[in-house]
Amino acid sequence: MSDVAVRRALLSVSDKSGVVEVAEALAARGIELVSTGGTAKALRSAGLTVRDVAELTGFPEMMDGRVKTLHPMVHGGLLAVRDDPAHAAALSEHGIEGIDLVVVNLYPFEQTVAGGADRDTIIENIDIGGPAMVRSAAKNHAYVTIVTDPADYPALVAELDEAGTTSLGFRRRMAAKAFAATAAYDAAISQWFAHADQGELFPARRVLASRLHAILRYGENPHQQAALYLPEGPHTPGLPQAQQVQGKALSYNNYNDANAALELVAEFRDGPPAVVIVKHANPCGVATADTLAGAWAEALACDSVSAFGGIVAVNRPLDGATAEAICAIFTEVVVAPGADDAARAAFARKKNLRLLLVPDLPDPRRVGVQQIVLAGGLLVQTRDNATVTKADLKVVTKRAPTAQELEDCLFAWTIARHVKSNAIVYAKNGVTAGIGAGQMNRRDSSRIAALKAAEAAQSHGWSQPRTVGSAVASDAFFPFADGLLAAAEAGATAVIQPGGSIRDEDVIAAADDAGLAMVFTGMRHFRH
Structure with a gap:
């Protein structure tokens, strides 16, 4: 089956943008319009002749609209294989009329949730009949055209302009889009039930949906393909x-x-x-x-x-x-x-x-989860949104940090959480003096950061590197004293680190011997 004539269309939309215009285009081509509830009212108000679904099914809409299209007269008309003699006989025997086009979009579930509605209202905005019609029409796309996105109305009209028919290629594209739409809809519902309704951080089945935003020129390297997707539903704005x-x-x-x-x-x-x-x-x-x-x-x-x-x-x-x-x-x-x-x-x-x-800077303490794809799996974790204040710090050395050293410690600690491990950050007076990132051991990170500071001093003609008199932050504990001593050699006078090593006492003793002030956060900030 290639081109299929459209003689009868069923329209039932929550988002009514463009529906009157597309219905007028259908009516102008002699296509019978069948509709439900609010959609039928909108079309009649525009002067269009519309047949109620209730007339098609022989049953009124009932239960506050929960049941209106869930009927064999609708789904038989959508699912029948038109050139199958047994299907044709069933249509004839039961007086079922074929439906050639379905224009449907679903109840605004995500908008209802985002608007802060109560639970009962949210439940009522879970569409049942709409997704069922979409899936029936999309499954039978060899004979039926399904359109779920108002952005596709012009393409639909252009198809019908050829000969009052739609092509198989168009119907296949629309079917793929339709199944993606119902999948995304169900994903939003499942996520709401899991997180908002049941309070589950890691549900037994995690279903997410996203929408293509842009095809990128290439990926991390020119031989790789890449695209940018946006999550469906509410999300933090950014780039x-x-x-x-x-x-x-x-x-x-x-x-x-x-x-x-x-x-x-x-x-x-x-x-x-x-x-x-x-x-x-x-x-x-x-x-x-x-x-x-x-x-x-x-x-x-x-x-x-x-x-x-x-x-x-x-x-x-x-x-x-x-x-x-x-x-x-x-x-x-x-x-x-x-x-x-x-x-x-x-x-x-x-x-x-x-x-x-950017419209605004994101909240660094926002909640949420992050994921990393593995071969054969998916790692999911909560965002590293924890914070450390002065009150959280524990002085572990004989010398306590001065007020300025404490400010420098917290500044360096803030930067360290955004540096790939093993992370070492020197800072002084609200300025980074040297950053060591992504090394396999903490000592090398300390030395690299100090080397960069020395090179900066030489290039700017400073008398000494900015690491002299600085605070140094380590994203995880010092397993040995060597990394800390490397920082002391670079001129650091204060240290902020999580603590928690079995050799903490050795590291503290080394800090005391070097005259350093050191505070423990009790929290680490690995970033891989």
Whole structure:
């Protein structure tokens, strides 16, 4: 079966955008309209002749509309194999009329949940008859056309313009889309029951749905294909919702790195002006200052070599002076909650630079889960949204940190949670002095961070590295004293770390011998 003539259409939609127009187009082509409840009323109000489903089935809509299309007169007309003699005989014997086109969209379950409705109202917005019709029509797409998305109404009309028929290719595309729509609908319902209704964090069956947002140029490498999907239903806005002011389309790596920068700068959403520079998903410079331009200069000074070709995120609308400074080096992406005219003009001279304006910075303490795909499985965990305050810290050395050292410890700790393990972060006066990331042991991370600080001092003509007098954060405990001693050699005077090693006493003794002040958080921040 290829082209199929459309003589009778059943329309039953919750989202009535465009339904009158498509119904008028169907009626103009001599197609009989059958409809239900509110949809029939809307069509009649537009002057269209509509046959009630109740007339088709011989049964009235009942139980507050819960039962109206769940009837053999509907589903027989949808599921019959038209060129099967036995099916044709059954249609004739029972007086069932074929239905050639179904235009359906479902009760607004997700919108009802998002609107804060009570449980009874949410339950009433679980559609039963709609998904059943969609699935029946989609299963029998060899003979029946199903349309579930108002965006496809023009394509439907264009199909019918050929000869009052729809092509098999069109019906197959619409059927695939229809099954995806009912799957996403059921996924939203199952997630609501599991999480909101039953309070299950990890239900026995986890079903999620997402919608294609963009096909990307390629993946992590040019030989890989990639796409960006958005979760169905309510979700935290971020880069996909950003306004791209200029520059070519973002790549897979751009999204990954820019998200790392956005998540880190969000830690300072309520703080002073802050700038984050990220390279390969790791921060290479973070700073706060009285102005964005000042924060940019300090962040760049941490590791100007790695910053080349990096991603920049800021926590304030961009001004012209900061934009001019950023444009002085090659930058791939800049993410900001706004940009004034002078900033936009500065970036416009760098046509390949992508400027993304996000609607808001995400809440770094928001709840949610993250997942990683394994060969043969899926790892799921809650977000690392825990926080540490001064009151949570335990001084374990003979010397307690000074007020400034304590501030530097907490700043470094905030950065460390966004650095790939093993993470070592030196910080002083709200500025990163050196960052060691992704090493197989903590000692090497300490040394690499100190080396970067020494190189920065040499390139800027400073008399000493910024690690001198700094605080150092370690995302996990020091298993041996060597990593801590490497930090002391670099000039750190205070240490913040989780503690919890069987050698904690040795590490504490080494800190005391070096005159360091050290605090334990009792919490680690591994990031792999």
